[in-house]
Amino acid sequence: MATNLTEYTVSEISGALKRTVENTFGLIKVRGEVSGFKRAASGHAYFCLKDQQSRLDAVSWRGSVQRWRLAVEDGLEVIATGRLTTYPGRSTYQMVVEQLEPAGAGAIMAMLEERRRRLAAEGLFEQARKRPLPFLPRVIGVVTSPTGAVIRDILHRLSDRFPRHVLLWPVLVQGEQAAQQITDAINGFSAMQPGGPVPRPDLLIVARGGGSIEDLMPFNEEMVVRAIAASSIPTICAVGHETDTSLADHAADRRAPTPTAAAEMAVPVRLELIERVAVLEGRIRSATVGQLQRRRTELERSARGLPDPRMLLGLATQRLDDLSERLRLRRPADVLRAKAERLEMLGRRLHELVSTLLRTEQRHLERTGARLVPTHILALVGRAEPMLADRGQRLERATRRRITDGQARLDTLGKLLDSLGYRQVLARGYALVRAPSGEVVSDVAAARAESRLNLVFHDGEIAVTTGGRARRSGAEEDEPVQGSLL
Amino acid sequence: MTGEGRPVTDTSMQELSFEAALGELEKLVQELERGQLDLDEAISAYERGTALKELCRQKLADAQMRVEKLSVNASGEARVEPFDPTR
Numbered sequence: 001m002a003t004n005l006t007e008y009t010v011s012e013i014s015g016a017l018k019r020t021v022e023n024t025f026g027l028i029k030v031r032g033e034v035s036g037f038k039r040a041a042s043g044h045a046y047f048c049l050k051d052q053q054s055r056l057d058a059v060s061w062r063g064s065v066q067r068w069r070l071a072v073e074d075g076l077e078v079i080a081t082g083r084l085t086t087y088p089g090r091s092t093y094q095m096v097v098e099q100l101e102p103a104g105a106g107a108i109m110a111m112l113e114e115r116r117r118r119l120a121a122e123g124l125f126e127q128a129r130k131r132p133l134p135f136l137p138r139v140i141g142v143v144t145s146p147t148g149a150v151i152r153d154i155l156h157r158l159s160d161r162f163p164r165h166v167l168l169w170p171v172l173v174q175g176e177q178a179a180q181q182i183t184d185a186i187n188g189f190s191a192m193q194p195g196g197p198v199p200r201p202d203l204l205i206v207a208r209g210g211g212s213i214e215d216l217m218p219f220n221e222e223m224v225v226r227a228i229a230a231s232s233i234p235t236i237c238a239v240g241h242e243t244d245t246s247l248a249d250h251a252a253d254r255r256a257p258t259p260t261a262a263a264e265m266a267v268p269v270r271l272e273l274i275e276r277v278a279v280l281e282g283r284i285r286s287a288t289v290g291q292l293q294r295r296r297t298e299l300e301r302s303a304r305g306l307p308d309p310r311m312l313l314g315l316a317t318q319r320l321d322d323l324s325e326r327l328r329l330r331r332p333a334d335v336l337r338a339k340a341e342r343l344e345m346l347g348r349r350l351h352e353l354v355s356t357l358l359r360t361e362q363r364h365l366e367r368t369g370a371r372l373v374p375t376h377i378l379a380l381v382g383r384a385e386p387m388l389a390d391r392g393q394r395l396e397r398a399t400r401r402r403i404t405d406g407q408a409r410l411d412t413l414g415k416l417l418d419s420l421g422y423r424q425v426l427a428r429g430y431a432l433v434r435a436p437s438g439e440v441v442s443d444v445a446a447a448r449a450e451s452r453l454n455l456v457f458h459d460g461e462i463a464v465t466t467g468g469r470a471r472r473s474g475a476e477e478d479e480p481v482q483g484s485l486l
Numbered sequence: 487m488t489g490e491g492r493p494v495t496d497t498s499m500q501e502l503s504f505e506a507a508l509g510e511l512e513k514l515v516q517e518l519e520r521g522q523l524d525l526d527e528a529i530s531a532y533e534r535g536t537a538l539k540e541l542c543r544q545k546l547a548d549a550q551m552r553v554e555k556l557s558v559n560a561s562g563e564a565r566v567e568p569f570d571p572t573r
Binding site for chain 2: 134135136146151152155158159162163164165166167168169170184188192197198270273274276277280281283284285287288290291292294295
């Protein structure tokens, strides 16, 4: 029965096996625990993947190892991606691992949780350690990759909000060397002295874009977490997407969900500040003006309560006048005048006294005079009286005689006067011509000078109009007078 | 008015950060708006506020984007060179 079996040489069967294995398992994923991990000087890595019952040798060439995103250590549960190959020279097979990833979130999360707890116990994540970010940093240090979207997003948003001086410290953000470079960059910024050749940032941003949990592993490395916690410069950490949280985020002063958000935390919006300052400027001006106006109103109101200064002045002036007057009375001239007035008054009183005295004396004299009896004089008069009566009769008779004589003479003269008086002449048919003024008009010339004339008859007078005026010359004398008389 | 150790000289004012200047300016405005300052206090508050406003303006005017990349040589000395992220 074995006669029809194909007979292989060793090489033939080894080659056949190799082809079968490689064809069948050209691309596989194997889950297992890393064991016996060793890196050769060549850069290749040798280890085993094992589980409870089995083990599988594994090799990873240098180029692949450099692309790994995690620090591999024994005991790490991984998923290895690669192919199976045989090694005919030693009758062995092994897995050539291209990619190595932690085996599921659970495992890595457990590892990170353990690390977080340890660092938290040291106080690295204490809220009390966190410092406020500067309101307006002058220089911002950025630790991230010089290529890719992260740095562009940060610079773009900074430029939009408030253009600043940015110092980029370029680092790898994934791969084996990432953690060390990030650590060096943070420590490097932190060690800068103010006034040094490179301006010291007042704010740091440590950033990386989104990625798998393995991609973010450098930011969970202990050295990075410690560098951030120890930084002398306030630090914003922005690693991955919003849902990702690295240990570096816990250690930073602020955590930003994205690099763009980190830029927004880093600087205020310049235009808003300009607006705010302008508003404050307006407010301070109007508040001051308002205050001054209010004070002025208060002052005016208070001033209305004050007495009118002119009135005050008037009162003061009046008082001054009064005092001046009183002062003036004390002057020598005024004293003299006062004395003179008093002297005058005394003089008047003296005069009154003298008058009273005189009147008293007069009345006394009158009373004394009344008592005087003119007996001697009466006796003389009694003797003279008969003689006086005789003389009186003789005077009366003589006077009467003379009056009778005078009467007769007066009658004679009156008759004579009548015969000579013009009224007797008028009674004989003559008329007397008078001007209205009463002057006698005795000739034609005088008559012509008057427009009106009065003719006086013995029993009255009438007015006539001459019809001529004084304008007439003496050349035409007779006729108009006659006419107008008629 | 509470003095609160306000710096008075120009040199000390130049050292004020933007935030401090803005904060003080806001406080002065509020004090003035409350209107409880004496007149001379109000006037000095206004003068100080105007100076702070000017300082804020200066700091806001200084807004130039400058991006540099650091490189550290073997002996640890840092060097800066202009950096253009679009390249």
